[in-house]
Amino acid sequence: MAGLCVDLSGNRIVDHVDLTVHAGEWVTVIGPNGAGKSTLLRAVGGLLPATGAISLFGTPAGALxxxxxxxxxAxxxxxxxxxxGMTVFDxxxxxxxxxxxxxxxxxxxxLAAVRDVLGQLDLDRFADRQLATLSGGERQRVFLARALAQGATLLLLDEPTSALDIGHQQEVLELVDQLRRDHGLTVLATMHDLSLAGEYADRMVLLADGRVVAAGPPQDVLTEELLATHYRARVRVILGDHGPLVVPVRPRIVARADGGAGADQGDASGISVGLGHHKT
Incomplete structure (x- = not known):
C-alpha cells in the first residue's frame, strides 16, 4: 500500500501509510488505542473506503x-x-x-474443502455443534477455519487473541504460524500484547495517530524509548529466544520525609474509607 488514507466522520484515522508485506511474511501492526490499527486492516480488506494505492500480490485492489x-x-x-444456532460446519x-x-x-x-479445513484444525469433532457452545479458544479456531476455507493467500487478523487466556493465545498463534508455513499464507495482524507480537512477527509497524512512526524487525520497533514515547509506558525490553519481551515496570518508589514511601508521580495520599456510627 502507498499513501493510504482513511477518513471517518470527517476525521483522518489513517494518514498516508506506506507498507509492503511480502508473500509468506508475517507483519504485525501495533500502537496505542486509537492509533488506527483496526481501521488500516479493514481498509486493506476492502471493508472501508480509502484513498491511496492498495495492491494485492501485484494487482491493484480496485481492479478486482x-x-x-x-x-x-480473508x-x-x-x-x-x-x-x-449456527453449527461449526455451516x-x-x-x-x-x-x-x-x-x-x-x-x-x-x-463441502470437501470445509471437511478438510476442520480436520486440519482438529475441529471435525465439533462439526455439528453450535458455535455458541464452544470455548473461546475453540471459537477462535473456527473463525480461522472459515478464513482458511476461503482459500485466500492473505490473512488479516485483527486482535486474534484479545479474548483468550495465555494458553489459548499461544495455541492460536502457533496454529496461525504453522498454517502460514504449510500453506504459504501471508499474515497481516494487529495485536495489543507486545511480547506475543514480537515473538511471532517477521516485521512490525508502530502506528501513532494514524501514521507510521517505526517499522522493521521486532527488536528495532520494540524499544524502551519508542514504547515510552508512544504508549507513555514504563517498560523493560528483554531479548527472548524468539523476539523481544516487553515487561511493564512500576513507577520508582521514593522515600518520604516522614519515613514512609511513595511513588515518584501522582498523588500519594492514598484512599481512606470511613465507617460511620449510628446514634442511638
Missing amino acids: RRRDRARIV TVVQMPAVPP YTLLGRTPYIAPLGRESAAD
Whole structure:
C-alpha cells in the first residue's frame, strides 16, 4: 500500500501509510488505542473506503471484483457476528461463499474443502455443534477455519487473541504460524500484547495517530524509548529466544520525609474509607 488514507466522520484515522508485506511474511501492526490499527486492516480488506494505492500480490485492489478479492483476502475481526444456532460446519462453509454462484448451492468440492479445513484444525469433532457452545479458544479456531476455507493467500487478523487466556493465545498463534508455513499464507495482524507480537512477527509497524512512526524487525520497533514515547509506558525490553519481551515496570518508589514511601508521580495520599456510627 502507498499513501493510504482513511477518513471517518470527517476525521483522518489513517494518514498516508506506506507498507509492503511480502508473500509468506508475517507483519504485525501495533500502537496505542486509537492509533488506527483496526481501521488500516479493514481498509486493506476492502471493508472501508480509502484513498491511496492498495495492491494485492501485484494487482491493484480496485481492479478486482468483490468476489475475486474475497478469494485473495480473508479477514478475521475481533468479534465476528455469529448467526444464532449456527453449527461449526455451516459457519465454516460461509468461507466458500466467493466460490458459490449467486442463488446457487455449495458443491461437493465446497463441502470437501470445509471437511478438510476442520480436520486440519482438529475441529471435525465439533462439526455439528453450535458455535455458541464452544470455548473461546475453540471459537477462535473456527473463525480461522472459515478464513482458511476461503482459500485466500492473505490473512488479516485483527486482535486474534484479545479474548483468550495465555494458553489459548499461544495455541492460536502457533496454529496461525504453522498454517502460514504449510500453506504459504501471508499474515497481516494487529495485536495489543507486545511480547506475543514480537515473538511471532517477521516485521512490525508502530502506528501513532494514524501514521507510521517505526517499522522493521521486532527488536528495532520494540524499544524502551519508542514504547515510552508512544504508549507513555514504563517498560523493560528483554531479548527472548524468539523476539523481544516487553515487561511493564512500576513507577520508582521514593522515600518520604516522614519515613514512609511513595511513588515518584501522582498523588500519594492514598484512599481512606470511613465507617460511620449510628446514634442511638
